[in-house]
Amino acid sequence: xxxxxxxxxxxxxxxxxxxxxxxxxxxxxxxxxxxxxxxxxxxxxxxxxxxxxxxxxxxxxxxxxxxxxxxxxxxxxxxxxxxxxxxxxxxxxxxxxxxxxxxxxxxxxxxxxxxxxxxxxxxxxxxxxxxxxxxxxxxxxxxxxxxxxxxxxxxxxxxxxxxxxxxxxxxxxxxxxxxxxxxxxxxxxxxxxxxxxxxxxxxxxxxxxxxxxxxxxxxxxxxxxxxxxxxxxxxxxxxxxxxxxxxxxxxxxxxxxxxxxxxxxxxxxxxxxxxxxxxxxxxxxxxxxxxxxxxxxxxxxxxxxxxxxxxxxxxxxxxxxxxxxxxxxxxxxxxxxxxxxxxxxxxxxxxxxxxxxxxxxxxxxxxxxxxxxxxxxxxxxxxxxxxxxxxxxxxxxxxxxxxxxxxxxxxxxxxxxxxxxxxxxxxxxxxxxxxxxxxxxxxxxxxxxxxxxxxxxxxxxxxxxxxxxxxxxxxxxxxxxxxxxxxxxxxxxxxxxxxxxxxxxxxxxxxxxxxxxxxxxxxxxxxxxxxxxxxxxxxxxxxxxxxxxxxxxxxxxxxxxxxxxxxxxxxxxxxxxxxxxxxxxxxxxxxxxxxxxxxxxxxxxxxxxxxxxxxxxxxxxxxxxxxxxxxxxxxxxxxxxxxxxxxxxxxxxxxxxxxxxxxxxxxxxxxxxxxxxxxxxxxxxxxxxxxxxxxxxxxxxxxxxxxxxxxxxxxxx
Ligand code: ADP
Ligand code: ZN
Ligand code: ZN
Numbered sequence: 001x002x003x004x005x006x007x008x009x010x011x012x013x014x015x016x017x018x019x020x021x022x023x024x025x026x027x028x029x030x031x032x033x034x035x036x037x038x039x040x041x042x043x044x045x046x047x048x049x050x051x052x053x054x055x056x057x058x059x060x061x062x063x064x065x066x067x068x069x070x071x072x073x074x075x076x077x078x079x080x081x082x083x084x085x086x087x088x089x090x091x092x093x094x095x096x097x098x099x100x101x102x103x104x105x106x107x108x109x110x111x112x113x114x115x116x117x118x119x120x121x122x123x124x125x126x127x128x129x130x131x132x133x134x135x136x137x138x139x140x141x142x143x144x145x146x147x148x149x150x151x152x153x154x155x156x157x158x159x160x161x162x163x164x165x166x167x168x169x170x171x172x173x174x175x176x177x178x179x180x181x182x183x184x185x186x187x188x189x190x191x192x193x194x195x196x197x198x199x200x201x202x203x204x205x206x207x208x209x210x211x212x213x214x215x216x217x218x219x220x221x222x223x224x225x226x227x228x229x230x231x232x233x234x235x236x237x238x239x240x241x242x243x244x245x246x247x248x249x250x251x252x253x254x255x256x257x258x259x260x261x262x263x264x265x266x267x268x269x270x271x272x273x274x275x276x277x278x279x280x281x282x283x284x285x286x287x288x289x290x291x292x293x294x295x296x297x298x299x300x301x302x303x304x305x306x307x308x309x310x311x312x313x314x315x316x317x318x319x320x321x322x323x324x325x326x327x328x329x330x331x332x333x334x335x336x337x338x339x340x341x342x343x344x345x346x347x348x349x350x351x352x353x354x355x356x357x358x359x360x361x362x363x364x365x366x367x368x369x370x371x372x373x374x375x376x377x378x379x380x381x382x383x384x385x386x387x388x389x390x391x392x393x394x395x396x397x398x399x400x401x402x403x404x405x406x407x408x409x410x411x412x413x414x415x416x417x418x419x420x421x422x423x424x425x426x427x428x429x430x431x432x433x434x435x436x437x438x439x440x441x442x443x444x445x446x447x448x449x450x451x452x453x454x455x456x457x458x459x460x461x462x463x464x465x466x467x468x469x470x471x472x473x474x475x476x477x478x479x480x481x482x483x484x485x486x487x488x489x490x491x492x493x494x495x496x497x498x499x500x501x502x503x504x505x506x507x508x509x510x511x512x513x514x515x516x517x518x519x520x521x522x523x524x525x526x527x528x529x530x531x532x533x534x535x536x537x538x539x540x541x542x543x544x545x546x547x548x549x550x551x552x553x554x555x556x557x558x559x560x561x562x563x564x565x566x567x568x569x570x571x572x573x574x575x576x577x578x579x580x581x582x583x584x585x586x587x588x589x590x591x592x593x594x595x596x597x598x599x600x601x602x603x604x605x606x607x608x609x610x611x612x613x614x615x616x617x618x619x620x621x622x623x624x625x626x627x628x629x630x631x632x633x634x635x636x637x638x639x640x641x642x643x644x645x646x647x648x649x650x651x652x653x654x655x656x657x658x659x660x661x662x663x664x665x666x667x668x669x670x671x672x673x674x675x676x677x678x679x680x681x682x683x684x685x686x687x688x689x690x691x692x693x694x695x696x697x698x699x700x701x702x703x704x705x706x707x708x709x710x711x712x713x714x715x716x717x
Contacts, residue, residue, distance in 0.1 A: 002055040003030055003064065005038055005047035006094055015092035018047075019055050023063045030064065033072030033079060035105075037065040048074055048097060073105055075301060077338055084334060090694055090707050091324035099324055100299040104277035117172045119148040128167045134158035142168065187259060191228060195221050198366045199228045202342050206233060206306070209337045213313075213358040214346040216368030217376060217603065218574025219538075222346050223252060225368070226309050227259050229344070234263070234289040237306025237341075241292045242328060244315040245269070247512040249536040252311070253292060260290055267293025267300075270509050295320060298328045298335070305339045308332045312535060313345035313354060314567060316712040325708050329354075348574060348605075349567045352616065355609055356623045377545070377576040377583030379601040381592045394481060394489050399546050399586045403526070406544045407496060411581065412519070413526045414537075416572045417486050417548040420502040420530055421445035424480025426453055426464065430473030435465065441667040446478045447504065448485070458669040486548060487528045494526070501529035534572040540579025544586070545572055551589035551597060558714055559621045562596040566608050569600035620679060622710075628683075628690065629711040630676040632661075633704040637672040643703055644674040647693055651678065656686055677714055 004017035020038050022030050030036065032049050039062050046068065074082070074097060082096040089096070123142045130136035134155035139162070141151055148170060152159050162168045191199065202212060216222045230239050241256070243249045246268045256264055265279045265288040282288045284301045291300040295318055298308070310318065310332060318328040329345065336343035345354055345363065358365040382396040390397070406413050425443045426435040435444045437455035444453035446464060454461045467474055487500045501515045519527050520539060527533060553565040569587060577583015587601065599608035617624050630647065634640035644661040651658050659677040666673045680686050690707055697705040 001027065001030075001052060002057075002061065003036075003052045004050045004055060005036060005064070006050050006097070007038070007040055007045050007047040008035075008094055008098075009040070009045060015094060017050050019057050019059075019061050020064045021061050022052070026064055026067055029067045029070075031072055033074040033076070034070075035068040035073060037068060038062070039065060050079065073101060073301075075303065077335070078299065078301065080338070081299075081331065081334060085324055085326050085331065088330065089324040089326050089709065090690065096324050096326075099296065099320075099326070102276045102280045103273045104280075120171050120173050121146050121148050121151050122169050122171060123167070124169045125165075125167045128165075132158060135162060138162060139167070187227070189224055191224065192221070192372065194368050194370065195225050195228075198225050198368065199232075201364075201366060202229050202344065203232050206342060207340060208342070209340050211333060211336060211343045211363045212345065212366050213350055213354055213363040214344050214366045214368070215350050215355070215358070215605070216346065216348060216366075217371060218348045218571065219371040219376075219578050220348075220368035221372050222311070222348075222368060223255060226311070226344070226346070227256070229307065230260070230290065230309075233306040234260075237289075237304045238283075238286075238302040239290045239307045239309070240297060240300050240302070240305065240332075241290065242297055242308075242310045242318070242332070243292065243294060244312050244317050244535060245294050246292070247506075248532060249311075250513050250516055251538050252536050256290065256292055263289045265291045265300075267291060267297045269294060295328045298331045305335065306341050308336055308341070308343045309346065310344070311346045313347045314349055314351040319710075319712050321708075321712070323706070327710065349570050350605075352563055352609065352612055353623045356613075374577070374580075375582070376603045377573060377585050379573055379585040379587060379603075381597065381601055382586055382588045383592055384588050384590050387588075394486065394548065395493070395546075396586070396588055399588065400493065402544055402584060402586060403494060403546070407494060407525055409543075410541070411543040412522065412539060412541045413544045413546065414533060414539075414542055414572070414575050415486065415490065415526060415528045415546045415548065416531070416534060416568075417481065417483050417528070418531050418552060418568070419480070419482045419549070420456075420484070420504055421454065421482035422448040422484040422488075423478035423482055426476060426478045428468035428471065428473055429475040429477050430468060431471040433468050433470040439667070439670045445482065448488075449504070481548065483528055483530060490526055490528060496526060497524040498526045498528060499524040501527060501533050503530070503532075506532070531568060531572075534568055534575070537575050538578050539575070541581075542575055542579075543577055543581050543583050545576040545583070547572060547585070547587045547589075549589060550587040551591045551594065554591065554594055554596070559616070559619065560712075562594070562612055562615070565594070566596040566600050566605075566612075569597065570603065570605070573600065573603075625679050625681055626683060626709075627711060627714065628678040628680075628686065629708040629714055630678065630690075630693070631704075631706040631708070632674040632676070633671050633706060634702055635671055636702065637667075639702060640672050640674045643697075644676055647705075648676055650693070651676075651686075651689060654686075654689055656680060656689065675714065683709065 001022045002019050003022055005020050006017050030049060032052060034049055035046050036049060037044055038047055044065060078100055082093055085096040086093040121142055123139065130139055135158045137154050138151050138158055214222060233239055243252055246253055246266065253266060265282045267279055283291050291297055310329060313329065320326055332343050357363045382398050387396045403413050423446045426446050435453055436442060437444055437460045439460050440455055440457045442455060442457055444455055446453050451464050452461050453464055465476060468476060483500055483502045487498055491498050499515055499519055506512050518524055547569060550569060553568060554561050573585040576585050595611045596608060632640045632644040641661060648658050657679040660675050662675040678686060693705060694707060697703055
């Protein structure tokens with residue numbers, strides 16, 4: 001018997017299986033999906049068994065050295081999924097499997113991660129009469145699951161005597177590192193009619209493949225709906241729930257922990273490799289029934305999967321933006337189909353693509369059009385052009401008045417500004433020189449806390465200059481508004497406690513939760529933050545949301561900038577008035593006539609969708625056609641540009657429509673990125689050509705060609 005083995009090796013050239021002989025002594029141990037050790041050249045490498053059989057080759061083949069796993073780490077489902085993913089993302093098969101598995105299962109990690117054991121003590125001889133006080137003390141303290149370490153310290157000599165006389169016994173048991181058993185709380189929430197009908201619709205077909213789009217406005221009770229459906233499913237099967245990012249959705253996650261207790265595994269990006277491996281094993285061994293996590297949680301190795309839920313399905317992070325560039329929604333569809341189960345995509349602002357699919361009947365549309373028991377907040381647009389004339393540079397008079405109003409009534413305020421740092425550019429007033437990052441060719445942002453100028457694309461950081469490097473003038477000024485300056489300004493005006501939440505204040509583990517807890521406990525009246533605060537937060541005393549520079553996202557040169565603006569405004573507006581009190585929203589900006597802002601201000605997704613679709617159609621963008629982004633990356637700009645022109649010429653020969661090469665110099669971390677965008681109706685039509693390009697540059701050391709099929713962002717990194 002022979003086996004085809006996919007070798008775990010980091011080489012662009014080797015991405016195929018090799019055939020090995022199965023020696024007699026391993027005959028019963030070699031199974032599809034386990035890892036084995038094989039000779040490769042003069043090395044010993046690990047690999048996955050892909051298939052087994054009488055495999056004929058003309059080459060002399062070697063024996064498998066040993067098996068690593070007893071049970072398969074890749075199920076048949078995951079093996080097929082990897083092949084699909086590799087084709088779909090043009091990435092090596094091994095990189096796809098590595099993405100699916102926790103790091104602990106990689107060859108290089110094996111020695112570091114050991115399963116963790118602890119010694120427990122049990123009482124063997126219940127009739128034993130203790131000879132000393134210490135012995136009695138030890139025996140009295142032995143209960144269910146008693147740790148040796150707790151007993152041993154009473155008296156080590158008495159302990160040893162009891163062991164020797166077989167009165168007590170030691171036992172090694174595996175422990176899982178995260179054992180925060182939260183007490184389950186029963187919910188007394190009774191679903192309303194709309195929620196019930198959504199739940200019933202999904203449950204009645206729970207053993208069939210059905211993708212649903214759950215379009216429910218903010219605060220319509222989607223989370224509650226998910227939990228009721230899950231209640232049903234976990235009677236027999238298991239559930240995967242994806243969220244954009246665990247640390248940004250603490251309330252969502254804790255609601256699940258409270259409702260379902262210890263049968264929930266949380267795949268948090270803050271977990272150590274060991275903790276992650278523990279959570280993974282709980283899933284694999286069926287010790288939990290629900291896995292909640294970000295993108296990669298979609299690969300949870302449940303054997304009896306019954307439902308997949310993707311919350312905030314429109315979020316960009318569901319697609320990985322490095323290789324393999326898989327889309328979790330695409331993988332979810334594949335898994336739901338394989339297992340014959342429902343997939344629920346939930347959002348208050350579905351992606352244009354998803355809503356189109358729902359309209360076409362590819363997804364079934366489920367709707368929750370109303371907030372639980374109340375109205376959506378009223379939204380006011382404030383044109384800052386007029387305010388600036390009056391001398392109000394940052395906050396409009398209207399916003400100041402409303403904040404005061406809020407504070408008087410002991411309510412809370414959220415202020416969104418999607419720009420971190422103190423100011424956005426540092427400029428010389430004498431000659432106009434703009435301080436730029438030497439690695440990225442992008443303006444540096446001033447951070448007052450450390451008096452430094454930072455690049456938001458790479459790690460470059462330098463003290464703020466006192467003199468202009470061009471003309472030596474000392475008249476240096478910073479322009480533009482970031483969250484740091486906004487925080488300072490707000491503190492000055494209102495003289496209340498303000499907390500800021502952005503990348504700079506949340507770099508430490510657990511800091512998200514700390515900030516949000518402080519706000520929840522009303523230790524601060526105003527929360528200032530970037531888009532980080534736009535999603536999922538549910539604070540009942542927040543009755544005002546203010547958006548500063550609400551039109552800023554429109555300036556990003558991407559065909560999705562209107563959609564992103566609508567999403568962001570709609571999501572952040574949704575944080576206001578979620579409790580019993582009514583909410584208000586104020587959006588400030590300079591260009592508020594844009595349809596994405598107008599429709600966000602009246603919570604009208606459907607009109608926004610129609611308007612956006614007209615534009616997508618006239619400019620020929622998704623969902624009317626599909627895109628592939630080719631990034632040509634090199635430290636040598638001229639080389640990258642020349643090659644991009646060649647690639648374009650090659651594609652045009654095959655009548656493929658290509659935009660670019662992008663003319664703006666896009667330097668990130670000392671590498672130049674040149675973009676080509678391909679437009680087409682069917683991927684099959686261009687697939688061979690892309691494959692040819694990948695192959696051509698695979699071994700090129702000076703140029704990297706990255707392929708992003710259905711990119712979430714074009715032009716910029
Ligand atoms: P969404 O996920 O759509 O934003 P949530 O599920 O978080 O909405 O619900 C918003 C709030 O309403 C939550 O505080 C939730 O506990 C509450 N809620 C949800 N459904 C009901 C219901 N049927 N009756 C009463 N309160 C509900
Ligand atoms: Zn100057
Ligand atoms: Zn930089």
